[in-house]
Amino acid sequence: xxxxxxxxxxxAIVVASTTGDVLLSRAMKQVGDVGALRRQAGLWxxxxxxxxxxxxxxxxxxxxxxxxxxxxxxxxxDVSLIGPASASLTFVANAIAAKFLLHERVDSRRWIAAxxxxxxxxxxxx
Amino acid sequence: MTSRKYLVLAGVTxxxxxxxxxxxxxxxxxxxxxxxxxxxxxxxxxxxxxAVGILFLLGFFASYMTAxxxxxxxxxxxxxSLGYVLLALIAKFLLHEEVTAQRWLGILLISAGVxxxxxxxxxxxxxxxxxxxxxxxxxxxAR
Numbered sequence: 001x002x003x004x005x006x007x008x009x010x011x012a013i014v015v016a017s018t019t020g021d022v023l024l025s026r027a028m029k030q031v032g033d034v035g036a037l038r039r040q041a042g043l044w045x046x047x048x049x050x051x052x053x054x055x056x057x058x059x060x061x062x063x064x065x066x067x068x069x070x071x072x073x074x075x076x077x078d079v080s081l082i083g084p085a086s087a088s089l090t091f092v093a094n095a096i097a098a099k100f101l102l103h104e105r106v107d108s109r110r111w112i113a114a115x116x117x118x119x120x121x122x123x124x125x126x
Numbered sequence: 127m128t129s130r131k132y133l134v135l136a137g138v139t140x141x142x143x144x145x146x147x148x149x150x151x152x153x154x155x156x157x158x159x160x161x162x163x164x165x166x167x168x169x170x171x172x173x174x175x176x177a178v179g180i181l182f183l184l185g186f187f188a189s190y191m192t193a194x195x196x197x198x199x200x201x202x203x204x205x206x207s208l209g210y211v212l213l214a215l216i217a218k219f220l221l222h223e224e225v226t227a228q229r230w231l232g233i234l235l236i237s238a239g240v241x242x243x244x245x246x247x248x249x250x251x252x253x254x255x256x257x258x259x260x261x262x263x264x265x266x267x268a269r
Contacts (some may be wrong), residue, residue: 105250116239123232
């Protein structure tokens with residue numbers, strides 16, 4: 001039962017943080033190059049533009065869910081399992097989600113990078 | 127990629143690793159927080175390590191949002207994963223934790239992944255050209 005809670009927590013973290021990353025990425029692509037916008041309209045206009053973007057608000061909400069899932073998971077299992085498991089699975093889930101939801105061109109170079117980093121993170125904290 | 131953009135990616139990497147380390151150090155000073163003591167968690171920000179850690183994490187969020195405004199998600203995430211390496215080095219040299227051979231292998235894999243992705247283009251989906259975005263903010267200001 002404890003196992004089920006730990007892996008349920010990991011699953012919730014991966015799903016919520018991938019959702020959050022995808023939403024935040026889409027929001028910032030809609031906002032446009034922040035550096036160029038800031039020179040043009042000033043910092044506060046840019047900040048206002050970001051926080052009014054609905055994808056940004058939803059993205060922050062998803063990140064909040066991910067954070068509380070992490071707290072929940074940590075109350076059931078070790079940080080040395082949950083941390084690396086959720087971080088490295090999130091790298092792979094993000095590559096898949098970016099390909100299909102954000103239509104990024106995830107070529108073999110990026111797949112290899114995502115898998116190498118996922119493997120490295122798993123080893124690092126295992 | 128301009129040097130300015132590499133600076134933003136470095137900001138994401140360093141702020142995340144330093145922020146997490148400071149939070150970890152501060153929370154270890156506070157000790158275990160029981161679930162019924164959650165309101166007391168609000169007082170955690172009074173710990174100077176935690177407070178500075180939060181400032182760094184705000185810096186992380188700002189630079190992460192900036193990077194996502196001109197680069198793909200599948201570029202930013204691997205490119206900034208050197209933060210895990212930095213975290214391991216902080217753990218070894220500042221917190222005096224042991225870094226095993228397995229961890230060094232993990233560091234090697236992450237570095238290889240970073241090398242792979244940063245040799246490619248940072249944006250592959252040019253459906254939001256900056257010109258269109260600028261035109262939009264102009265009309266937004268006029269409104």
